[in-house]
Amino acid sequence: MAQKTDTIYHVNKNILTGDFKSLSYGIVTWKMDGMGTISLEEIKINTIISNKQFEIKMRDDLMYFGSLEASNEYRKVYIVTITDKILVKVEDIVEIYPIKSSFWMKISGDFSFGFNYSKGSDVGNLSFSGNIDYRKKKTFFELDWDQNNTYQADTLGARKADVTISWQRLLKNGWSSQVSTGFNQNSELGLKERWIVNLMGVKDISYNNWNRLYGGAGLNLSHEVPYGGVSEQNDLAGVFQVVWKVYKYKEPKLWVDADISFLPYFTDSGRYRTEFNLNPKINLFTNDFKFGMKFYYSYDSKPPTETASTNDYGVNFQLSYSFH
Numbered sequence: 001m002a003q004k005t006d007t008i009y010h011v012n013k014n015i016l017t018g019d020f021k022s023l024s025y026g027i028v029t030w031k032m033d034g035m036g037t038i039s040l041e042e043i044k045i046n047t048i049i050s051n052k053q054f055e056i057k058m059r060d061d062l063m064y065f066g067s068l069e070a071s072n073e074y075r076k077v078y079i080v081t082i083t084d085k086i087l088v089k090v091e092d093i094v095e096i097y098p099i100k101s102s103f104w105m106k107i108s109g110d111f112s113f114g115f116n117y118s119k120g121s122d123v124g125n126l127s128f129s130g131n132i133d134y135r136k137k138k139t140f141f142e143l144d145w146d147q148n149n150t151y152q153a154d155t156l157g158a159r160k161a162d163v164t165i166s167w168q169r170l171l172k173n174g175w176s177s178q179v180s181t182g183f184n185q186n187s188e189l190g191l192k193e194r195w196i197v198n199l200m201g202v203k204d205i206s207y208n209n210w211n212r213l214y215g216g217a218g219l220n221l222s223h224e225v226p227y228g229g230v231s232e233q234n235d236l237a238g239v240f241q242v243v244w245k246v247y248k249y250k251e252p253k254l255w256v257d258a259d260i261s262f263l264p265y266f267t268d269s270g271r272y273r274t275e276f277n278l279n280p281k282i283n284l285f286t287n288d289f290k291f292g293m294k295f296y297y298s299y300d301s302k303p304p305t306e307t308a309s310t311n312d313y314g315v316n317f318q319l320s321y322s323f324h
Contacts, residue, residue, distance in 0.1 A: 006050040008040065009070065016040075020050050020068075023096035025247035026209025029287075039287055041249055042209050045090050047077045055137060057095035058088065059208060061174035065099065065137065094207045099137055108133050109143075114294065114318035124151045127294065127316040140168040148296075148314055160296075160312065161185040166198075174204035178216065189300050190308025193225035198239055212245045220263055226304035233304070237263045237273075253283040255290065271302040281320060290320040 006020040008030065021029035021037065028040040047070045056064040056079055066081035077093075079086045100106050109132035116125045129146040143165050150158040166180035178201070184194040200218030207213070220239040225232050241261045248254040257279045265271040274297075281292030297313040 006048070006052070006068075007070075008048055009046040011044055011046045011075070020048070020052070020096070020098070022098070023093065025212070025245070027247065027249060028096075037286075037288075039249070042090060042093075046075055047071050047090070053099040055095070055097045055099055055135075056093060057207075059092045059094050061172075061204060061207075063138075063170065068096075091209065094209065094212075097135055106135050108135075108323060110320050110322040112292075112294070112318040112320040114316035116316055125149070125314065125316060126151070127318065129294065129318070138170040140170075142166050142168075146294075146296075148316065150314075159185060159187045160298075160314070168202065174207075176202040178202050178218075186298060186312055187227065188309050188312040189298060189303045190227050190230075190305035191224065191303070192227045193223075195223045197221045200239065200241070210247055213243070215242045216240070224304055226308075228305050228307075230305050233268075235265055235267045237265045237267075239263050253287065254280065255282075255292075256280045268302065271300075273301070274299040281318075284319075288322050290322070292318055292320060294318055 008016040018032035026042045031037045048068045049070045050068045064079045066079050069078035069080050075090045111130040114127040127148045132143045134141040145163045148160040164182035168176050168178045180198045182196050198220050200216040202216040205213045217240050220237040222235050243259040246256040261275040263273045276297040278295045281290040295315045299311045
């Protein structure tokens with residue numbers, strides 16, 4: 001068998017040859033000559049053969065680095081590492097990602113564009129969001145951005161922007177360390193600029209073939225520049241976050257990402273902030289194109305300017321494209 005030819009043995013005895021791209025949320029991404037990239041449910045897989053090197057995460061938080069070898073036992077596969085050959089159930093694998101040598105092949109992500117307009121109020125909303133991920137062995141880098149501009153007639157009425165660069169290192173027993181830095185802007189909350197650094201520990205709570213639930217806690221350092229000439233300030237806060245990602249393969253295919261963050265301030269007594277995001281999507285034509293909704297809610301108990309609102313929220317309908 002050629003180095004780049006992988007084989008999947010289907011539970012109905014069919015044999016598929018092609019290029020194994022990844023496995024996550026119970027779905028294998030698989031490239032076949034003449035058919036392009038397809039998706040295959042994990043529950044339909046009996047066993048797998050691939051000589052490529054993978055990063056393999058198990059349901060019990062164990063991590064392996066190795067290739068895949070077929071087993072004669074029903075719905076089982078061998079993980080072949082440098083020192084061991086481990087027989088595991090296919091259903092106990094929650095993630096498989098190839099350890100790629102090419103820089104560009106380590107990158108994946110998605111882009112979303114949304115626009116809403118009301119003729120009666122002459123109000124329009126334009127949004128652009130996305131993420132770019134870069135994966136190495138035990139290490140994960142991510143760039144996230146989310147831009148929302150509200151226009152009334154020809155005037156920019158409100159602006160919200162969030163950009164974050166994060167680095168995550170996988171540890172043992174489902175734990176990860178995470179460092180992130182970012183920029184926030186929200187005219188509704190009186191915030192012209194906020195520069196942040198987060199230091200967090202992250203733990204998987206539940207991870208299987210249809211959902212991932214994880215939480216994190218740590219410290220948040222920030223530098224804020226308000227609108228209106230109000231003095232700048234530096235703050236230290238705690239940060240607590242819960243993230244839930246859900247996937248349903250049956251038509252219509254559904255992706256739901258939700259997260260909530262709570263930040264109690266140590267240096268500004270009585271101040272706390274809350275952020276909530278909800279992003280459901282369904283597939284269009286292929287899994288690469290999706291249509292969905294993005295809802296956000298922000299609350300600041302003591303915004304940086306007295307005239308600013310304590311909360312901001314919005315909803316946009318979006319078209320998305322994913323790559324790799």
